[in-house]
Amino acid sequence: MQRYFADSKITTEYQLTPEIYKHAIKVLRMKVGDIFELVDDVEVVHKMEITKIEDGKAKATSVEIIPSDVELPADVTIACGISKNDKADWIVQKSTEMGATKFIFFIGDYSVAKWDKKRSSKKVQRLQKIARSAAEQSHRTKIPEVTFVEKLKDIDFEKNDARIVAYEESAKKGESGNLFKILNKKPSNIIAIFGPEGGISPKEIEFLEANSFILAGLGPRIMRAETAPLYFLASLSFALELS
């Protein structure tokens, strides 16, 4: 069933926002009596029935609360050095499907792509839209937050009780147990750092190690910058939700 986020409290009668109106009434051609799902601002999922469509506006009413438990049992921040092309787009789309809670993009020492102030705020807006739409599609109750910081050092990881950096050099040296060890402790607030296409610089690694980040290999194969976060999130879900 089609799902939307309300970003607000849902009282008896809900007026569809212009965005939801456009998609539900114009694109999907929903009629009075049709049903959709709406997630309110405290992650409660309502089954909504459309009650009125008039003058370019529509109203719906909550007919049922749908129990939902689809979020990962941990907060997971995916922090990525920016790469070229639309890689960030699909890191956000796919990682949202896989349950990420938050995204931070940063300009890595080896980033070839550059996001200046204007570009970065546009990019973040666009990525935030992608996150919302992927969260709707994967029937989540949380829209991941997307942010941008200039440098790796600007990331606030104070609250993260598990700090991981996906490091290709670790994998090459045969490191294969760290990810399992970390996930086995069932951490509740995780941050994982991924380099841009060019990788993470020794200086960045030094900084991360000095801040209690664990270097972890993600298997023996070399993955592209946009694939590694998915490997990480799937492993996390497998370890925390399926094992």
Add this chain to the structure above:
Amino acid sequence: MQRYFADSKITTEYQLTPEIYKHAIKVLRMKVGDIFELVDDVEVVHKMEITKIEDGKAKATSVEIIPSDVELPADVTIACGISKNDKADWIVQKSTEMGATKFIFFIGDYSVAKWDKKRSSKKVQRLQKIARSAAEQSHRTKIPEVTFVEKLKDIDFEKNDARIVAYEESAKKGESGNLFKILNKKPSNIIAIFGPEGGISPKEIEFLEANSFILAGLGPRIMRAETAPLYFLASLSFALELS
């Protein structure tokens, strides 16, 4: 380092194939004395040094054997109902990075896309190229094979000691232990079936269950058709290579 597949035995002196010549000499502008990696037909990785470039041809010689252990400890076939657009392209690219051994595409009962005979043979050729290039990039020693069959029933799963079907309905009903149970047995030859965008039909599920396939949920979130195989492969790698 740049890696290529030779598809042949490598004797003392190796003449670059036209494809490798084009990429190494024309695109990457390698010179005499430059080094690349070449995987021979029995998955041995050679460090090759270019010895001669002349008249649109180039020769190289093996200067070292590079030990390599990057393949999954199990044969893994990813069988997908065909979906629209370029979804197959990136299922093959990303799943190759994650270690898949073989791909089978089939027309599912709910497939909207249709591949006729002519189209399917072109598609398979194209996907095989993508698999080769992703295998080179992820420094694998095996190029996954890509095939196409008309129907789910045409898939030969005789040799697969673990048979899985990723089934959204299982996940919705809260099934969460089957994938772990199957992977915990460390199977050596696995096939996993994924539906097209529209999902798997009850008839197909009936057929699969009658043939010892286990219905497994891949976590509580709904993933797109092209994301589910990646979740599966990452979980598999995590369970078999990192745990």
